[in-house]
Amino acid sequence: MFNLEESIKNWLTSFYRFNAFQHGSIEEMEQHLRDHIEDLIDDGLSEQEAFDKATKSFGSAESIAIDQHKSNKPIHNSHSAMYLNYLKIAVRSFSKHKSYATLNILGLTMGLIIVLLIGLFVSDELSFDQFHKKKDQLFRVVENQHYAGQPLFPVAVTPTALGPALESEYPEVLNFMRYTQNSYVFRQGENKITENGGIMADGSLFEMFSFELLDGDISSFSENLNGLVLNENLAEKYFPNGTPVGKEIELDGENYEVLAVAKNVHGNSHIEFDYVTNFEKYLQEDTSRASNWASNWLYTYVELDPQADLSNLNDKIIGLIKTNLSKSVSDIYLQPLLDVYLGEVDFTAEVSTKGEMMYVKIFTIVAIFILLISCINFMNLSTARSAKRAKEVGLRKTVGASRRELILQFLSESMIMAFFASILAVAIVIILLPVFNQITGKSFDLAYIFSLENGMRLVVVVVASALLTGLLSGIYPAFVLSNIQPLRTLNKYASGRRGEWLRKALVIFQFTISVILITGTWVVYSQFSFIQNVDLGYDKDHVIYMFVNDQRKVFAEEVRKISGVENVGLSNRHPGYVMSSTSAFDWPGKNPDESILMHFMGVDENYIPTMKLRINEGRNFLALDSTTVMINERAKELMGIKNPIGQTITAYGERKIVGVVDDFNFKSIHNKIEPIVIFKLDAPPRAYIKYDPRQEEKIQSEIEQVWNRMYPNQEFNPYFLDRDFNEMYEAEKRTGSLSTYFAILAIFVSCLGLYGLVAYAVEQRKKEIGIRKVMGASVSRLFLLLSTDFTRLVIFSLILALPIGWVVMDQWLDNFAYRINLSIWVFLSSGAVTIVLAIATVSYQTLKASYDNPVNSLRDD
Amino acid sequence: MISKNLTAASSKPIILGILKQGSSYGYLIIKKIKEMSGGEIEWSDGMLYPVLQRMVKEGTIRSKWIVDDAGNTRPRKYYEITELGKKELLEEKKQWMKVHSVLGLLWDIEPSV
Incomplete structure (x- = not known):
């Protein structure tokens, strides 16, 4: 019914x-x-x-x-109200779970700090030479030299006649510029000061390159043989009162006119100078100089027509030197200006301000990895907490929230966190700048960062990194959380096991990266200390050297009298930096068709004992020797002479070989030892003083007294051989210390993530632990139970990381002619370090849980 | 039969128009619409209520429950047009007339303004 x-x-x-x-x-x-x-x-x-x-x-x-x-739905501005609502919920959720929010923000901040610092470093490296307006049309001319039985020999310097020939023979070449480093003795009143930062350049320097002039006029530079351009520093130093333009200054006893003042170029140009003199002056001193094709000593740059076809032009010019010098072994090609600073070819006679593309790449990868690690932390913590938030999601869905709205809500939470972290990171980066400058050798300052242009860039970077990080770390949790079925959340036993395998995979991933970074750091450090202690074939420690302009023998004799001075030797080259080489030497039995490159240097009879070079055959030079040479073992090998002592070698005249020295490193440790011929000179200009380190200060001041007595108007300017040596390996040292910091941060951020996960797992299993305790489980048993899971993950990461780390580091070490052998112990130790850190991280939480009174965990509900 | 879209678009001016003639309640409003359109405008009755609430929210109409003291009739929620609603109706009227005249010109019938 x-x-x-x-x-x-x-x-x-x-x-x-x-x-x-x-x-x-x-x-x-x-x-x-x-x-x-x-x-x-x-x-x-x-x-x-x-x-x-x-x-x-x-x-x-x-x-x-x-x-x-x-x-x-609200009628007006429904969107802004919605976003305001998201913000409100985010803030509430943060304040409700303070430790979770702190952990997350801390992790993200760490990641962003690294990214910002590396970003600064990389963008600075990439900014080199970008300020030249014609940068795309400018090229450096470089050589590939081919010698029999020796590897390809890339050279950055070229002969005098090359530039003009390129311009006159090839219409694509609009202009050329040659320069070389130069030093002059500046006179200030009665004082004479050697200024090493000079260059001698064609006047086209200021036409082709965009070096900024602050004062004066450069137009007469090409014609004015005694014209001079000073940078701000020297202008300030020699003309403290008012503009130097139009004034005269004495260089090497000759008057020069200051034509202009240039802005300091330091930090973003591979061509650096404190002052510029006119190359034309050098050419006019001897008219034969301009047509020299034989000696490579100048950096040559050309400006091409914008329409020029580079590869076509390279094909045409390749044999230009050989055409003009029949015995030449040099091919030439054009290297784009922007490739010079970060170029991957290891040129001989490269400019001293050379960056390393490899480090730029490595650091970029490290930055990405560390950011990933911190994003992974965020994902892991958020998804692990999904059980806690499941009820909230269920409720929201029941009252009508769509999935899209929930995703937006969770994303806005992660973005707000990321934004907060970005601001924090910027603040910390600013505080860290001085330390960072010290490590990287850069000179970032606040004025630079907050300058209008960079300030805007900073805002863009912060907002972009916040958005990117927020999105990257929030997108997965947002999808997971919004997918929760409301009905299941009402079920009391809903768990956070969803996506557990993914969390584990992410933990493995981040620890793998951390372990690779740790091993990398370890290897870089070992290699660096290996280099510092490698047998160079000479003794670099406790040697002072200086340039002596006249009365060199007398000076050496005077210094030798100082007690504590072991010996004084004279040479025309730095023992660790011999770049002069020629293939013009001849000896009996030499194949006339073969070209063999030999380096050469000149020393007096005291140099070899002073530097403790080992004599394997024959004898040292005698004071009265004049037409004698010594060679090294490598030269002996290449020349193919069994008993070289007493043989004659034709090198700038006939000379007798009196001795063979053991191989020594006269170039970077990156290079294998090359052949060298040592000439006997009477009094070359560099004095090397070996002294007793226990009396270092006293000896130095006594040397200075001798100097001041003999050269009252010249500046005493001593150098230290071991410092030079350290500077040569500055790049490795920087990489060493930078990667240490990065590795520390990476492992810290990873442990932070692990800490959060363990805290969560313990929270989840609180009741289980309580019950186990009541049933009589011991603290150690519980500790084992809780730690095993995570320790297993970390061990798995080790297994993954070790082979990858091995391959990567082995490749890096191949850059060195002298390298350590990778030992399994390095890998095992860094693995052990990681495990210890991970267990320490896990322990705090697990021990706390194991010691907790079961009443506390079993009482509620 | 009037299409769904057109029905939805015209609901507001029609409701305002009916209430302009005097306050009324849901069932009566529907009844009137059906009568006036000769059943051509098909509403499922329930659809009226969300529209009414939306209009209340916009402020073009207001509502109040009226319970007959004697208990003869059931309590009813009466809707009446507000000043804002009257203005809105004029505006709607202008727009509909515009559409009407355009269509009229296109289809060669005399605009009946």
Whole structure:
């Protein structure tokens, strides 16, 4: 039997399912239905017919609820209100879970600090030479020399006649510029000061390159043989009162006119100078100089027509030197200006301000990895917490939140965190700048970072990194969390096991990276200390040297009298930096078709004992020797002479070989030892003083006294051989200390993540632990139970990381001619370090949980 | 039969128009629409209520429950047009007339303004 009241009641129930309907509106609809049914009954329908017709015409509760839901939304600015709401929820959620939020923000901040610092470093490295307006048209001319039995020999310097020949013979070449480093003795009043930072250049320097002039006029530089351009520093030093432009200054006893003052070029140009003199002056001193094709000593640059075809031109010019010098072994090609600083070719006679593309690449990869590690922490912590937030999600979904809205909400939480972390990171980076400058040898300052242009860039970087980090770390948790089924969240036993395998994979990934970084650091450090202690073949320690302009023998004799000075030797080259080489030497039995490159240097009879070079055959030079030479073992080998002593070698005249010295490193340790011929000179200009380190200060001051007595108007300017040596390996040293910091941060951030995960796992298993304790489990047993899981992950990372680290580091070491052998112990030790750190991280939480009184965990609910 | 979209678009001016003639409640409003359109405008009755609530929120109409003291009739929620609603109706009227005249010109019938 049909019951109208019962049917209406059932019908209404279908509306109560939806909470879109506000108070009273269901009642209103009920009255509507009743009115309609009444009218239909009046029209003669039965109760049941009337009910069926009225409900059908009313429509389904569901479709009305959807309409109602839409009309419930706020009318104006619904979006901004929504976003405000997200913000509110995010802030609430942070303040509710303070330790979780702190952990997350801390991790992200660490990651961002690294990214910002590396970003600064890399962008600075990449900015080299970018300020030249014609940068895309400018090229450096470089050589590939080919010698029999020796590897390809790339050389950065070229002969004098090359530049003009390129310009006159090839229409694509619009202009050329040659320069070389030079030093002059500046005179200031009665004092003479050697300034080493000079260059001698063609006047086209200022036409082709965009070095900024602060004062003066450069147009007469090409014609004015005694014209001079000073940088700000020297202008300030020699003309403290007012502009130097138009004034004269004495260089090497000759008057020069200051034409202009140039802005200091330091830090972003591979061509550096303190002052510029005119190359034309050098050419005019001897007219034969301009046509020299034989000696490579100048950096040559050309400016090409913008339409020029580079590879075509390279094909045409390749043999230009050989055409003009039949015995030459040099091919030339054009190297783009922007490739010079970070170029990967290891040129001989390269400029001293050379960067390393390898480090730029390594650091970029490290930055990306560390950012990834911190994003992974965020993902892991967020998804692990999904159980806790599941109820919230369930509730939101039930009251009508769409998946899109939930994703937006979670993303905005991660973005807000990332934004906060970015600001924190910038602040910390600013505090760290001085330390960072010290490590990298750069000179970033606040003025630089906050200058208008860079300040804007900074804002862009911060916002971009916040968005990127927020998105990267938030997107996965957002999808996981928003996918939670409301019904399952009402279930009390809903767990956070969802996505557990992914969390584990991510933990493995981040620890793998950390271990690779740790081993990398270890290897870089070992290699660096190996280099410092490698047998160079000479003794670099406790040697002072200086340039002596005249009375060299007398000076050496005077210094030798100082007690504590072991010996004084004279030479024309730095023992660790002999770049002069020629293939012009000849000896009996030499194959005339073969070209063999020999380096050469000149020393007096005291030099070899002073530097403790080992003599393997024959004898040292005697004071009266004049046409004698010594060679090294490598030269002996290449020359193919069994008994070289007493043989004659033709090298700038005929000379007798009197001795063979053991191989010594006269170039970077990156290079294998090359052949060298040592000439006997009477009094070459560099004095090397070997002294007793226990009396270092006393000896130095006594040397200075001798100097001041003999050269009252010349500046005493001593150098230290071991410092030079350290500077040569500055790049390795920097990499060493930078990678140490990076590795520390990486492992710290990884442990931070692990800490969060363990804290969460312990929280999840609180009850289980309580019950186990009640049942009699010991603390050590519980500790093992809780730690094993995570330790296993870390061990798995080790297994992954070790082979990868091995391959990568082995490749890096191949850059060195002298390298350590990778030992399995390095890898095992860094593995051990990682495990110890990971266990320490896990222990705190697990021990706390194991010692906790089970009553606490079992009491609630 | 009038299409769904057109029905939805015209619901507001129609409701405002009906309420302009005097306050009314849901069931009566639907009844009137059906009568006036000769059943051509098909509403499922329930759809009216979300629209009414939306309009209340916008401020073009307002509502109040009226319970007959004698208890002869059921309590009903009456809707009446507000000043804002009247203005809105004028605006709607202008727009509909514009559409009407454009269509009229296109289809060669006299605009009946």
